[in-house]
Amino acid sequence: MQGHKGTCRAGLGEAATDGPVGGDSRAPGTPRVAHMDVWATQSLTKRFGSFTAVDDLTVSVGPGVTGVVGHNGAGKSTLIRMLLGLEPPTSGTATVFGIDAMENPLEARSRVGFMPEYDCFAPDVSAAQAIMHYGRLSGLPKDVSRERAADVLRHVGLDEARHRPVGSYSTGMKQRAKLAQALVHDPDLVLLDEPTNGLDPAGRDEMLSLVSRIGHEFGISVLVTSHLLGELERICDHVVVLDGGRLTTSASIHDLTQDTGALEVEVDGPPEAPDQLVEGLRALGLEAVRSTGAVLVGDSSPASRAAVVDLVTTHGWGLVRLDAARHQLTELFVGEEVR
Numbered sequence: 201m202q203g204h205k206g207t208c209r210a211g212l213g214e215a216a217t218d219g220p221v222g223g224d225s226r227a228p229g230t231p232r233v234a235h236m237d238v239w240a241t242q243s244l245t246k247r248f249g250s251f252t253a254v255d256d257l258t259v260s261v262g263p264g265v266t267g268v269v270g271h272n273g274a275g276k277s278t279l280i281r282m283l284l285g286l287e288p289p290t291s292g293t294a295t296v297f298g299i300d301a302m303e304n305p306l307e308a309r310s311r312v313g314f315m316p317e318y319d320c321f322a323p324d325v326s327a328a329q330a331i332m333h334y335g336r337l338s339g340l341p342k343d344v345s346r347e348r349a350a351d352v353l354r355h356v357g358l359d360e361a362r363h364r365p366v367g368s369y370s371t372g373m374k375q376r377a378k379l380a381q382a383l384v385h386d387p388d389l390v391l392l393d394e395p396t397n398g399l400d401p402a403g404r405d406e407m408l409s410l411v412s413r414i415g416h417e418f419g420i421s422v423l424v425t426s427h428l429l430g431e432l433e434r435i436c437d438h439v440v441v442l443d444g445g446r447l448t449t450s451a452s453i454h455d456l457t458q459d460t461g462a463l464e465v466e467v468d469g470p471p472e473a474p475d476q477l478v479e480g481l482r483a484l485g486l487e488a489v490r491s492t493g494a495v496l497v498g499d500s501s502p503a504s505r506a507a508v509v510d511l512v513t514t515h516g517w518g519l520v521r522l523d524a525a526r527h528q529l530t531e532l533f534v535g536e537e538v539r
């Protein structure tokens with residue numbers, strides 16, 4: 201649903217399990233924008249004095265979740281600031297939905313939510329108040345803004361804590377409140393700058409699941425930055441890798457993680473089942489090894505698949521997974537810092 205600044209666009213509520221509230225017939229997860237680049241740059245360059253932070257960057261990205269990965273100082277935040285029209289490029293252009301972010305920053309920002317890396321709330325103000333305030337700033341009427349603030353805080357799991365001062369929140373709760381802030385005006389794209397920063401492994405998992413849900417269930421496109429390639433692999437559709445401000449890779453995760461040619465098998469059976477499967481396959485002259493929680497079979501030919509199914513059936517186990525094994529992104533960037 202495309203709305204405009206100042207109207208109530210209840211997209212997040214619609215896509216949630218509560219069911220439609222605003223009459224939008226979009227199925228959950230349907231991208232709101234399917235016909236053009238969601239964000240793009242053309243020869244985008246940013247210099248600070250003699251230092252080049254973003255270097256002749258030309259990239260275009262469609263709907264879905266895109267990870268922008270690079271080690272500290274790679275230019276990720278600078279790119280985000282230019283996409284928001286907050287930082288003038290030295291040369292080149294940055295567009296969101298075809299809107300030049302420098303020429304029409306307000307129009308661009310009405311479509312975009314931003315979760316900054318730094319804290320953006322006063323510690324003594326409740327998340328409900330702060331986010332309602334951000335909603336008002338983006339042009340929502342007071343009642344609508346209050347309702348949207350409650351909605352987005354519920355979606356990020358802060359329903360019960362929403363009237364507590366943000367200063368009393370854990371790091372994970374603060375990050376989720378910042379994410380809610382980015383969503384309050386129902387944007388079509390959110391730019392999330394290092395949302396997992398400072399979180400413990402459980403907090404990271406929670407945040408990544410939320411980000412994935414925003415992109416894949418609510419149909420809001422996401423640009424998410426991280427210096428950890430591995431953590432973005434599981435939630436992104438597309439990855440852009442920056443190194444020293446330059447583009448090194450822009451590709452879909454699917455294209456990057458090609459089949460290895462092997463077969464990955466997971467069975468539901470007793471603890472010794474994977475070892476027995478390996479033995480059984482080797483007895484048939486097939487290459488097979490244990491890998492974490494699974495068995496890797498040397499080739500994914502129909503004969504190998506049939507042998508696996510036979511053995512699993514003979515032992516009376518369940519077959520949980522029988523897939524072509526794919527490369528992991530981290531394997532492809534061995535030697536780089538983005539892991």
Ligand SMILES: Nc1ncnc2c1ncn2[C@@H]1O[C@H](COP(=O)(O)OP(=O)(O)OP(=O)(O)O)[C@@H](O)[C@H]1O
Pocket residue numbers: 248251252253270271272273274275276277278279394427
């Ligand atoms: N206003 C500025 N003045 C001078 N140098 C800057 C400015 N903003 C960014 N830089 C420099 O530009 C480079 C890229 O910074 P940027 O914040 O975009 O990197 P990043 O990939 O987001 O890294 P991080 O994850 O550490 O934030 C860094 O070397 C940084 O010091």
